[in-house]
Amino acid sequence: MRTVLAILMVLCGFALQAVSYFFLAAPLGIPSGPEYSNPRLPLAPLLFILGVMLVFLAAVVYELLPEREQA
Amino acid sequence: MARYGMVIDLDRCTGCRACVEACKVENNTPRGSFWMHVFRFEEGEFPNTRVWFMPRPCMHCDNPPCAKVCPVGARYKRDDGLVATDWKRCIGCRYCEVACPYGVNCFNWKSPEKNYYLDWQDPELTARTNGAIPPYKNPDLEGRYGPEQRHVAGGGHLKGVMEKCTFCVHRVEKGLSPACVANCPLFALHFGDLDDPDSNVSRLLREKRSFRLLEELDTQPRVHYVGSGHAPGAEARQIEHVKGRI
Numbered sequence: 333m334r335t336v337l338a339i340l341m342v343l344c345g346f347a348l349q350a351v352s353y354f355f356l357a358a359p360l361g362i363p364s365g366p367e368y369s370n371p372r373l374p375l376a377p378l379l380f381i382l383g384v385m386l387v388f389l390a391a392v393v394y395e396l397l398p399e400r401e402q403a
Numbered sequence: 404m405a406r407y408g409m410v411i412d413l414d415r416c417t418g419c420r421a422c423v424e425a426c427k428v429e430n431n432t433p434r435g436s437f438w439m440h441v442f443r444f445e446e447g448e449f450p451n452t453r454v455w456f457m458p459r460p461c462m463h464c465d466n467p468p469c470a471k472v473c474p475v476g477a478r479y480k481r482d483d484g485l486v487a488t489d490w491k492r493c494i495g496c497r498y499c500e501v502a503c504p505y506g507v508n509c510f511n512w513k514s515p516e517k518n519y520y521l522d523w524q525d526p527e528l529t530a531r532t533n534g535a536i537p538p539y540k541n542p543d544l545e546g547r548y549g550p551e552q553r554h555v556a557g558g559g560h561l562k563g564v565m566e567k568c569t570f571c572v573h574r575v576e577k578g579l580s581p582a583c584v585a586n587c588p589l590f591a592l593h594f595g596d597l598d599d600p601d602s603n604v605s606r607l608l609r610e611k612r613s614f615r616l617l618e619e620l621d622t623q624p625r626v627h628y629v630g631s632g633h634a635p636g637a638e639a640r641q642i643e644h645v646k647g648r649i
Contacts, residue, residue, distance in 0.1 A: 374475075374476030
């Protein structure tokens with residue numbers, strides 16, 4: 333159970349990072365106006381940070397949750 | 404829409420720091436917080452040395468790293484080119500401070516009343532003012548500015564909030580120049596619309612050789628330096644390091 337949960341958290345975290353970095357943050361490339369200066373979604377960096385936190389929290393969750401007892 | 408920028412003539416600057424003083428008075432910045440700073444550099448070996456001065460406000464970059472990393476959208480680029488900080492939205496994470504290669508961001512460590520220049524309870528001062536506290540807070544700083552109507556002029560310098568040069572947005576929106584420009588006794592600082600070919604800044608950029616700081620980083624600063632000077636390199640030694648008292 334804890335393994336599945338930890339892997340899910342890692343995957344969600346990386347997905348959140350990728351989406352926020354590539355699709356929601358300020359576009360890459362040479363700027364030609366303020367529309368390229370600000371993130372496309374104002375809270376995109378926050379989503380990226382949440383993604384990073386989720387990945388690191390996966391390790392905490394994995395360590396804190398009890399291992400399933402062997403029958 | 405104007406595209407504001409600043410041009411600093413290094414040939415004219417004598418390092419008097421009137422701009423620093425004007426900025427502090429206009430914006431009531433706390434002690435140890437310098438939105439405008441004048442670097443003093445020395446080059447060469449004795450006796451062939453040269454001392455020169457370089458005022459450094461916020462660069463108001465067209466490609467601002469600070470705006471891109473702000474997790475709450477407090478730091479943002481306005482349509483007129485000013486990089487603004489909404490002090491009511493800022494959470495003080497200091498990501499902008501890390502991202503900015505120019506070191507223009509200041510963090511408010513203390514509540515402002517403990518940080519202003521004078522101790523209003525000082526007996527010597529009380530004797531002079533007869534107990535009356537002089538007005539030290541610029542009311543314009545509390546207002547909302549721009550089409551977004553956001554609090555970008557510095558406000559009351561709250562504890563735990565990032566701040567930086569605003570290009571005196573509260574003055575610019577009234578049609579005035581920033582305080583540093585208006586108070587430079589040698590007209591070394593110029594402010595205007597970079598898109599207007601008749602503006603002071605455009606004329607200076609046409610007539611004189613210019614450079615911008617850390618152009619290799621592609622931050623596209625809107626502060627241009629003109630004159631016979633150059634960007635400080637490894638040969639420039641900074642003299643008189645200024646450390647703010649916090």
